[in-house]
Amino acid sequence: MPGGIGGYKIPGIRPEGHAIEFLREIDMPPIPPIDPFSICAKCDIQIALEPLESAEALLLRMGSSAFIILNSNSRYRSRDAFSVAHELGHYYLPGHGKEKYYCTFENIFRFHSSQKNEQEANSFATSF
Numbered sequence: 001m002p003g004g005i006g007g008y009k010i011p012g013i014r015p016e017g018h019a020i021e022f023l024r025e026i027d028m029p030p031i032p033p034i035d036p037f038s039i040c041a042k043c044d045i046q047i048a049l050e051p052l053e054s055a056e057a058l059l060l061r062m063g064s065s066a067f068i069i070l071n072s073n074s075r076y077r078s079r080d081a082f083s084v085a086h087e088l089g090h091y092y093l094p095g096h097g098k099e100k101y102y103c104t105f106e107n108i109f110r111f112h113s114s115q116k117n118e119q120e121a122n123s124f125a126t127s128f
Ligand SMILES: [Zn+2]
Pocket: 086, 087, 090, 101, 102, 103, 104, 107, 108, 117, 118, 121
């Protein structure tokens, strides 16, 4: 559901706090390790592997549906879970309402990203 389940947001809390709130809303205990793939299944977010030019992963919102596309050419399959968690950050966090997030390897795995939204999605993802 774009904009978060129920549209309920707590202003002023950090991305890590939003991650805990997100888990509470979907009835998953916030006890690590949390599998981002099972979160997607629970939220009806479809995950697909596609060859992407320069992105590691992307989030697409189409109407009431959301999709996470992972780059099938990635050499870093073991990092897919973190990429999915990062895209879940864009899916859920306040201020991340764009229809499309096209995230490069640097956006997801370099924590000094100068883009605030990318940093927030990473902080969200580290909570899993
Ligand atoms: Zn991103």
